[in-house]
Amino acid sequence: MADQSPSPGTESRSRLDRWARFASEELARTLDRRAFLKRTGSSAFLAVAGLASGRLLGSVAQAAGDGGKRPAPWPVAPSAPMTPNCSPPGPYCNLTGVNQPDGCQGANCYEHLSSGQVVTCTLYYTYYANGCWTSAGSGGFWTCCDCSCSNGTHCGCAQFSATPLHAAD
Numbered sequence: 001m002a003d004q005s006p007s008p009g010t011e012s013r014s015r016l017d018r019w020a021r022f023a024s025e026e027l028a029r030t031l032d033r034r035a036f037l038k039r040t041g042s043s044a045f046l047a048v049a050g051l052a053s054g055r056l057l058g059s060v061a062q063a064a065g066d067g068g069k070r071p072a073p074w075p076v077a078p079s080a081p082m083t084p085n086c087s088p089p090g091p092y093c094n095l096t097g098v099n100q101p102d103g104c105q106g107a108n109c110y111e112h113l114s115s116g117q118v119v120t121c122t123l124y125y126t127y128y129a130n131g132c133w134t135s136a137g138s139g140g141f142w143t144c145c146d147c148s149c150s151n152g153t154h155c156g157c158a159q160f161s162a163t164p165l166h167a168a169d
Contacts, residue, residue, distance in 0.1 A: 085137040086144030088156020093121055093147050104157030107132060109147035112155045121155060124148035 084092065084101065093103035093112040103111045109121040109131075123131030124146040132145040140162045147155045 084144065084158035084160070085135045085142045086156055086158045088144065088154070088158075089124065089127070089146050090154040090156065093149075093155040093157050101157045101159075103155070104145075104147075104159070107143040107145045107157050107159035109145060109155075109157050112147070112149050112153065114149060114151055114153045114155075117151070119149045119151045119153070121147040121149040124154060 091099045092101040093109060094100055095103045095111060095113050095118060097113060101107075103113065103118075103121070109123055111118050112121050125131050127146055131147075132143060135142045135144050137160065140160055143159045143161060145157045147157060149155060
């Protein structure tokens with residue numbers, strides 16, 4: 001007949017299991033779950049929104065490095081060339097009158113200063129099925145988008161990345 005005594009580690013695991021079960025039950029009794037979930041949900045939403053906008057980590061790191069000066073008008077990777085490798089159907093969508101894509105949200109169309117007036121812009125599908133394409137540049141890739149503005153003008157947006165845009169993603 002086989003010996004049915006527990007292995008040496010089984011008893012300590014059983015004690016740990018029992019302790020964890022009692023501790024979690026005690027925590028559940030004393031915690032206001034509704035308030036906890038509300039606070040956790042709000043914090044998680046703000047963190048994800050900050051990360052999604054690209055401003056949560058970039059602004060903090062840049063402000064620490066440059067003495068709290070304001071970030072660049074359009075974010076690029078540190079090794080990114082400043083001139084986009086795109087050929088939009090007009091100038092780059094801009095708000096300053098300089099041919100840089102500072103009127104964009106990433107590579108996405110947003111606004112453009114045309115004849116002294118800021119107009120809204122959306123993707124322009126005449127040349128590309130989804131309005132955007134990827135172009136190789138030194139050290140990475142440019143995601144380029146054609147834009148059509150509400151006053152009939154056209155412009156383009158661009159964003160630099162170390163990896164190319166994949167339509168299947």
